[in-house]
Every structure is written in C-alpha cells, then in structure tokens.
Amino acid sequence: MSxxxxxxxxxxxxxxxxxxxxxxxxxxxxxxxxxxxxSAVGDxxxxxxxxxxxEGFAEAPRxxxxxxxLNLPRKNGLEVLDExxxxxxxAAIPVIVLTSSAARADVEAAYTRGANAFVVKxxxxxxxxxxxxxxxxxxxEVAQLPSA
Amino acid sequence: MxxxxxxxxxxxxxxxLGTAAWxxxxxxxxRERRTGGTAAALQRAILDSxxxxxxxxxxxxxxxxxxxxxxxxxxxxxxxxxxxxxxWDPLDAEGRTLxxxxxxxxxxxRTGEPCVGVDIGxxxxxxxxxxxxxxxxxxxxxxxxxxxxxxxxAFTDITERREAQRALERTNAELxxxxxxxxxxxxEPLRMVSSYLQLLRRRYHGQIDEDADEFIDFAVEGANRMRxxxxxxxAYSRAxxxxxxxPVDLSHVMADVLSSLAAAVADARAQVSVGAMPVVVGDRLxxxxxxxxxxxxxxxxxxxxxxxxxxxxxxxxxxxxxxxxADDGIGIDERHRDRVFKMFQRLHxxxxxxxxxxxxxxxxxxxxRQGGEIWVDGRExxxxxxxxxxxxxxxxxxxxxxxxxxxxxxxxxx
Numbered sequence: 120m121s122x123x124x125x126x127x128x129x130x131x132x133x134x135x136x137x138x139x140x141x142x143x144x145x146x147x148x149x150x151x152x153x154x155x156x157x158s159a160v161g162d163x164x165x166x167x168x169x170x171x172x173x174e175g176f177a178e179a180p181r182x183x184x185x186x187x188x189l190n191l192p193r194k195n196g197l198e199v200l201d202e203x204x205x206x207x208x209x210a211a212i213p214v215i216v217l218t219s220s221a222a223r224a225d226v227e228a229a230y231t232r233g234a235n236a237f238v239v240k241x242x243x244x245x246x247x248x249x250x251x252x253x254x255x256x257x258x259x260e261v262a263q264l265p266s267a
Numbered sequence: 268m269x270x271x272x273x274x275x276x277x278x279x280x281x282x283x284l285g286t287a288a289w290x291x292x293x294x295x296x297x298r299e300r301r302t303g304g305t306a307a308a309l310q311r312a313i314l315d316s317x318x319x320x321x322x323x324x325x326x327x328x329x330x331x332x333x334x335x336x337x338x339x340x341x342x343x344x345x346x347x348x349x350x351x352x353x354x355w356d357p358l359d360a361e362g363r364t365l366x367x368x369x370x371x372x373x374x375x376x377r378t379g380e381p382c383v384g385v386d387i388g389x390x391x392x393x394x395x396x397x398x399x400x401x402x403x404x405x406x407x408x409x410x411x412x413x414x415x416x417x418x419x420x421a422f423t424d425i426t427e428r429r430e431a432q433r434a435l436e437r438t439n440a441e442l443x444x445x446x447x448x449x450x451x452x453x454x455e456p457l458r459m460v461s462s463y464l465q466l467l468r469r470r471y472h473g474q475i476d477e478d479a480d481e482f483i484d485f486a487v488e489g490a491n492r493m494r495x496x497x498x499x500x501x502a503y504s505r506a507x508x509x510x511x512x513x514p515v516d517l518s519h520v521m522a523d524v525l526s527s528l529a530a531a532v533a534d535a536r537a538q539v540s541v542g543a544m545p546v547v548v549g550d551r552l553x554x555x556x557x558x559x560x561x562x563x564x565x566x567x568x569x570x571x572x573x574x575x576x577x578x579x580x581x582x583x584x585x586x587x588x589x590x591x592x593a594d595d596g597i598g599i600d601e602r603h604r605d606r607v608f609k610m611f612q613r614l615h616x617x618x619x620x621x622x623x624x625x626x627x628x629x630x631x632x633x634x635x636r637q638g639g640e641i642w643v644d645g646r647e648x649x650x651x652x653x654x655x656x657x658x659x660x661x662x663x664x665x666x667x668x669x670x671x672x673x674x675x676x677x678x679x680x681x
Contacts, residue, residue, distance in 0.1 A: 139459045146466055219455055242458050242494060244465035 128154040129259040132182035134166040134199065135159060135217075136191055140240075144186070144251065147244075151252030155259065158182070163194025167202055170209050182212065184258050187234075189218045189225055197225075200232040211265040213258060320399075322348075322420045326411035328376060340399060340424045342391050358388030358396060375403040375418045379410060386425070398429045446504035450497045457497065461490035492623075496611070499625035503610065506553070506629045512637065514660050515551045517544035517558075517590065521578060524559045528566065535566040535574045542579035545588050548658040553633045557641075558592070560626040561653050565594035567620060570649065587639065587656045595650040604643050630655070 135141050141159045148155050158179070160166050166187070169176040185203075189196035196216060203209045213235045218225070221239045229237050238254070241247050258264075314321055320337030322330055330351055338345045343354055357365040367373060371382035381404040388396045399422040406417035464487045472480055521541050525532065532539060539562070547554070558578075565576040575595045583589040599607060599614065606612045608631040613624040627641075634641040639656040646652045 137455075137459075139463070143459070143462055143466070150469075219458065240458065242454070242461065244462045244469070247462065 128156045129184070129255075130180055130182045131155055131157050131184045131186060131259075132166070132169060133157055133159040133186045134161075134163065134191065134196070135186070135188045136161045137188075140188075143247070147248045147251040148255065150248045151255055153252075153255050153259070155255060162192045163196065163199040166191075166199050167194070170203065170212070171206070183264050184254075185212055185214045186217045186254075187214050189216060189220060189229070197228055197232055200229065200234060204233040213262075213264065215254060215258070318424070320420075320422045320424075322422075323406065324372060324376065324418045324420070326376070326413055326415040326417050328372070328415075328418075331417075337422075340397065340422060341389065342395075342397065354392055355389040358390055360386040360388075362388060362396070371401050371403040372418050372420055375405055376415050379405040379408075379416045381405070386429075387422075396426075397424060398426045399423060400425050443504050443508075446500050450501040450504070453497050454494075457490065457494055461487070461494060464490055495623050499611075499623045503625055503629055503632065506556070506632050510550050510552070512548045512550060512658070514546050515549050515554055516546045517554070517580065520544075520551060520555045520558060524555055524562055528559065528562055531563060531566045535569055536572060537566055537569075537574040537576055539576045539578070542577070544578075544590075545580050545582075546660050547588050548660055549637045550633075553637070554657065557630045557633050557655065558590075560630050561592040561655075564626060564653075565592055565596060565651075567622075568594070568596040568651075570595065570597045582659070583656055586659055586661075588659050589654055589656050591652055591654045593646050593650065593652040595646070595648065598645055598649055598651050599643060601645065607643065608641065 133141060133144055135144070144159075145157055148157060158169070160169050165176075166185075168174060169179050170181070170185075172179050187196045187199060191199070196218070200214060200216075203212065203214065210233075214233070215236045215238055216225075216229045216234045217238050217240060219240050226237050238250065241250060314334040317334060317336050320340040321332075321334045322337050323332040325331050330348060333345075333348050335345070338348050341348065341355060343352060347354070357370050359365045359369070365387065368377075371385050371387070374380065374382055381402070383402050385401045386398065387401045388398050390396050401420060401422045403418050403420050406419055410416050464483060468480075468483050468487060472483070518541075521544055525539060525541070531537075562576060562578065566574055577593040578591070579593075580588050580590045603614055607614065608627045610628040611624045612628075613620075613622065631641050634655045634657070638658055641653070641655040644652045644654070
C-alpha cells in the first residue's frame with residue numbers, strides 16, 4: 120500500500136504557465152486513476168510563494184511532489200530548483216522536471232540543481248496518460264517520501 | 268592565369284622599360300628575342316584590356332609598372348599610382364589588418380617565393396573594402412643587391428563574388444535556424460491540438476453522432492501528419508551537421524544498417540546481397556542514415572510480396588567511391604527521377620505507401636555536404652538503382668582504421 124497510508128489524498132503542485140497543459144495534466148491524472156489533489160501555479164515566483172505559504176498561499180498545504188516546467192515566466196524552473204534546494208524547510212520535497220525540451224544542457228542543469236527526475240512530455244495523449252500514471256504509481260505509491 | 272599575366276608583364280616591361288638596369292637581369296635569351304616592338308605592343312594591349320590588375324614592384328618596393336585595371340581595382344588614380352601613393356590598408360581573409368610583413372608582396376620581395384591565390388581585402392580611406400585574390404611572383408631568380416626581389420603582382424576583384432558567397436552562407440545558416448526554431452516552436456501548440464483531439468476521441472467517441480466521430484478522426488489524422496512533417500523538418504535541418512570527416516568502414520556501417528532494418532527485411536521477405544564495401548571518408552552516423560534510408564526505400568517500394576536488394580561499391584575514380592543500392596521494386600518513371608530528392612515530394616498517395624517524402628532529401632543533403640552526388644537510374648529488368656559518391660581515403664593512408672595495418676580495400680560484410 121501507499122506510504123501515505125491512504126489516510127489522505129496525495130498532494131501534487133504543478134508549476135506550469137500553459138493553462139491547456141495544466142488541464143491536460145488534470146485529465147491525464149483522472150484517466151490514470153487514483154486519488155490525487157493537484158494544485159497549479161503559473162510561474163516560478165508563485166511556486167515559491169506557494170511552497171513558503173506567502174502572500175495569498177497562507178493556507179497552502181505542503182505538497183508531496185512538485186511537477187516543475189522549465190520554461191516559466193518571471194522565474195524559470197532552474198531558478199526555482201536552486202531556491203528550493205537552498206531552503207532547508209523545502210529542500211527535501213521531491214521535484215520532477217516535466218518539460219517539452221529534451222536539450223542535453225537542461226537535463227544536466229536540472230539534475231545538478233537537485234531535480235529527482237527529468238521527464239519529457241510525450242506528444243501522444245496515450246503516452247502522456249501512461250507517464251502521469253507511472254509518476255503517480257512510483258512517487259506517490261512506491262517511494263517513501265519525507266513527512267509532509 | 269597569373270603565369271600568363273606575369274609573362275605578359277615581363278614582355279611589356281622588357282619592351283617599354285628595356286633600358287632599366289634591374290630589368291636586364293631577368294631575361295633568358297629566348298625572352299629577349301621576343302621583346303621586339305610588335306610583341307611588346309601586343310602584350311601591352313592585352314594588359315590594358317584585362318580586368319585583372321597587374322603591378323610590378325622593384326626590389327625597393329617602388330611601383331615600376333601597372334595596368335589600367337590595377338588603378339581601377341585599387342581605387343587610386345593612375346597619376347597617384349605612378350607617383351607611388353598607397354592609400355589602401357591590406358586586410359586578411361577574416362577582415363583583420365594584415366601585418367606589413369605578411370602581405371604577399373612583402374613575402375615574395377623578402378623570400379623570392381611565390382604566393383598564389385591569397386584573398387586580401389583593400390580598405391580605402393573611406394572605410395570601404397574591396398576584396399581581391401592576389402598572386403605574386405619574383406621577377407628574377409636571384410635577389411637584387413639589397414637582398415630583396417622585384418615582384419610581379421596580379422590581382423582579381425572578387426568583391427561581388429565574395430559578397431554573394433557571404434550572403435549565401437548567411438541565408439543557409441538562417442534557413443537552418445528557421446527550420447529548427449519553427450519546428451521546435453510549432454511542436455508545443457501542436458501537442459495541445461493533438462492531445463485534446465485525442466482526449467475528445469477518447470471521451471466522446473460514439474456518443475455524439477457519426478459525423479462527429481468522423482470529423483474528430485480527420486482532425487486527429489491531420490494533426491498526426493503535421494507532427495510527422497515537423498519532425499522531418501527538424502531531422503532535415505539537423506542532417507549533415509555532424510562530426511568532422513574521418514575514415515569510415517562501410518562494411519561495418521552496412522552491418523549496422525541491416526541489423527536495425529532486420530524487421531523490415533523480414534517483413535519484405537527480402538534477399539539482401541552486400542558486395543565488398545570500402546573504407547571511405549565521411550561522417551559515420553550520416554552515412555549510415557543515407558544507407559538506411561536507401562535500403563529502407565528499396566524494401567518499402569517493392570513490386571510484389573518479396574524484394575531483392577543489391578548493395579555494391581566501386582571505385583569511381585581516384586578520389587571517390589560510388590555506392591549503389593539497387594532493387595527489383597516498382598521503379599521510378601524517368602521524368603520523376605529528379606523530383607524524388609526534393610523535400611516533401613512524393614510520387615504515391617498515402618494509401619499506397621506511407622511517408623512524408625523527406626528521406627531522399629536528407630540523403631541528398633548529407634551526400635552533397637560530404638562532397639558527393641546522389642542520383643537514381645532505372646534498373647534493367649525493373650526497379651531502381653540509387654547511386655551516391657563519397658570521398659575515398661587518400662592513397663597513402665590505406666590502412667585499417669582500427670589496427671593501423673594495411674588493409675585490402677573491399678572487405679565483404681561479416
């Protein structure tokens with residue numbers, strides 16, 4: 120069974136500026152099944168504010184997992200990773216980079232900054248649903264996570 | 268060309284300035300016999316009518332002769348040139364100011380050695396640059412008393428050619444960049460279109476009406492096709508941007524290609540025969556892409572349930588190998604044979620044969636980048652013969668790239 124012991128739904132923060140992509144991830148999660156509560160923010164600054172429960176996000180629960188796009192307005196994904204890993208309250212949260220670029224330099228940079236995985240969004244819907252299902256299965260059911 | 272110019276210049280000089288002491292040292296008896304007035308006048312006329320500039324310097328680097336084209340190309344009036352005025356700054360091929368000692372004239376004046384076909388920019392006082400190809404030669408076999416040589420300079424104005432070439436390079440680079448950026452940036456919105464269409468189909472198939480199902484299917488198909496085109500555009504813009512050319516054993520490349528096409532070979536119930544393959548010079552990955560595309564086409568465009576494919580290589584001439592991929596397939600009508608190498612050109616509808624029509628365009632780009640040619644002929648008895656040429660290993664290094672041992676060129680696959 121899930122390390123979360125099914126006591127509550129798993130919480131995922133999606134950092135993604137494209138509304139259509141946010142919705143698609145929601146739909147893929149729905150297709151993949153499982154009880155996951157997905158919150159979404161549209162840029163890097165909001166992501167950090169959410170995680171630090173700053174202005175407007177005072178009630179935000181700490182997520183079990185962050186799905187992070189790299190191409191973000193205001194503060195990009197790599198900068199978010201840097202700040203997250205430098206903040207001792209947030210450093211332990213698993214972060215999966217979920218992006219459309221497979222550029223070698225981005226992959227290296229993301230892992231160097233402490234990303235837990237780097238995943239490229241597939242073009243096929245079926246493949247995307249499978250991917251989201253696999254992420255949910257491994258990170259929210261198989262893996263032991265730090266206490267939220 | 269420069270040899271003729273220099274010979275003509277010598278003739279004119281001997282005729283017109285024959286009394287100059289420094290010039291007398293030049294002559295072979297034969298040349299002196301040819302320096303009569305008529306010959307000199309003829310040569311003078313030739314030099315006057317030339318578009319190429321010719322200037323002769325004495326051993327003190329004073330101008331002792333120039334033709335009209337020289338004053339035009341250099342942008343200096345004849346009077347000024349005759350008075351030894353030099354208003355231009357020489358630049359190297361990259362546009363940097365050339366050291367005085369590195370000028371072809373200075374090199375030849377110092378060493379007596381010729382310089383051939385050096386690209387030199389001439390920057391005028393207004394900042395304009397005219398580009399020339401310069402050749403220089405010492406006027407005499409021996410240096411003068413001061414240890415320096417008199418020099419004949421011939422130069423051609425290549426400003427327009429160079430500008431056209433630069434513009435072409437820029438355009439090519441921009442096009443490659445455009446294709447890359449366009450396909451990258453198109454991928455994102457297309458992923459949305461295609462994903463949501465698929466989601467529509469997944470959720471609502473059979474729930475609205477038959478028309479709706481059909482419309483969605485057409486839209487999905489269109490999006491899939493667009494994605495294939497974008498991927499091909501990307502592949503084309505990347506093709507041939509590969510590594511430095513090095514020796515590549517085509518027998519190894521062929522073995523790789525056949526193993527990655529194993530499923531297609533089985534599918535086509537194909538008999539593939541591979542002749543002796545040479546070591547050539549090129550980019551291994553790119554060459555395997557070419558062979559893979561050609562063999563895959565031979566398997567795909569078969570005329571019946573099975574296919575025969577023959578891959579062979581023969582020495583074209585000293586510097587090139589010709590590789591042929593022949594098949595007994597459906598063949599290509601003679602009038603379409605050039606068209607098949609163009610981007611996104613297809614001869615068949617999609618029902619008959621799948622594909623976007625990029626494969627042969629990529630082959631052509633790669634082959635031409637490596638200095639070869641690609642073409643197709645009909646095969647006697649039906650089918651096609653695709654041929655491409657690829658540089659051979661220069662003769663002295665006919666050695667096995669792996670062992671360093673001399674190798675027999677044309678080792679069979681295996």
